[in-house]
Amino acid sequence: MNKKPFLQELNRQKMSYIFIAAPFILFLIFVLGPAIASFILSFTKYNVIQPAEFVGMANYKAIILQDARFWKAIKNTLVYVIGVVPFGICIALILAVAIDQRIKAKNFFKGVLFLPTVTSIVASSVMWRWLFAGEKYGFINYFIVIKLGLKPVDWLLSPTWTLPSIIIMSIWAGLGYNVILFLAGLQTIPHAMYEAAEVDGAGYWHKFFRITIPLLKPTIVFVSIMSVIVSFQVFEQVYLMTGGGGGQLGGVLDSALTAVPYLFDKGFNKFQMGYASSMAYILFFIIFTLTFINIKFVKSKVEY
Numbered sequence: 001m002n003k004k005p006f007l008q009e010l011n012r013q014k015m016s017y018i019f020i021a022a023p024f025i026l027f028l029i030f031v032l033g034p035a036i037a038s039f040i041l042s043f044t045k046y047n048v049i050q051p052a053e054f055v056g057m058a059n060y061k062a063i064i065l066q067d068a069r070f071w072k073a074i075k076n077t078l079v080y081v082i083g084v085v086p087f088g089i090c091i092a093l094i095l096a097v098a099i100d101q102r103i104k105a106k107n108f109f110k111g112v113l114f115l116p117t118v119t120s121i122v123a124s125s126v127m128w129r130w131l132f133a134g135e136k137y138g139f140i141n142y143f144i145v146i147k148l149g150l151k152p153v154d155w156l157l158s159p160t161w162t163l164p165s166i167i168i169m170s171i172w173a174g175l176g177y178n179v180i181l182f183l184a185g186l187q188t189i190p191h192a193m194y195e196a197a198e199v200d201g202a203g204y205w206h207k208f209f210r211i212t213i214p215l216l217k218p219t220i221v222f223v224s225i226m227s228v229i230v231s232f233q234v235f236e237q238v239y240l241m242t243g244g245g246g247g248q249l250g251g252v253l254d255s256a257l258t259a260v261p262y263l264f265d266k267g268f269n270k271f272q273m274g275y276a277s278s279m280a281y282i283l284f285f286i287i288f289t290l291t292f293i294n295i296k297f298v299k300s301k302v303e304y
């Protein structure tokens with residue numbers, strides 16, 4: 001092998017490698033490095049103050065076999081995903097199709113719907129906490145429930161309503177992002193197909209289910225997969241709307257406790273870093289498995 005041309009090419013493109021190296025080094029330091037360190041810590045008993053003590057698979061066994069609160073968090077997380085993903089996608093798709101019509105102020109509606117996405121999730125959570133506050137003083141209770149003659153609900157202090165309240169907030173927060181993705185997908189569908197269908201006498205719903213949905217399936221697949229991954233990692237909403245203001249993290253009776261807030265509680269409140277690392281990798285395995293199944297399922301239903 002002639003090394004001289006290789007070295008000349010490397011020298012000629014050295015600036016390209018320098019630019020590539022910067023993000024790669026940051027990835028190694030802030031992503032890959034902590035992930036490897038967390039994996040090693042998952043086999044230890046470590047409380048930050050004392051040196052880590054190797055315990056093998058003890059953390060994993062304790063989580064899977066003994067930690068009822070962890071499985072409660074996983075159950076709540078699954079309920080959250082089931083509540084957020086399908087409803088969020090359906091509402092976003094309907095809004096995207098409506099905005100894609102030839103209507104006035106289309107850009108205005110895009111901006112309004114996308115506004116929650118660019119708003120800090122912390123600010124949004126605090127705002128929704130105020131909207132759901134109290135039996136009498138929250139906006140939703142006062143202007144919607146009481147005005148309709150219904151009994152007010154203490155949304156964030158009720159074991160029944162805490163998780164649904166967070167689900168409603170999360171659907172609102174992620175709506176704009178999904179709408180923009182669906183609008184981008186809709187732009188790839190030729191209008192000539194709709195015109196040809198109209199000539200053949202097809203109605204609105206026939207065009208929607210026979211043209212829009214089939215041609216939009218790749219976008220639906222992407223949005224559904226990303227929504228599942230993000231929903232499994234929900235943290236800020238649960239933390240701020242339940243425990244962030246001095247209340248019990250996860251709500252009354254852990255009714256809204258999800259996996260990542262529980263992991264945070266174990267790692268950064270109780271300083272059980274090894275235990276929390278094990279929990280993180282169990283959660284990673286669950287997300288990876290469900291994502292793999294989701295991809296295989298939707299690919300079997302979609303022809304690209």
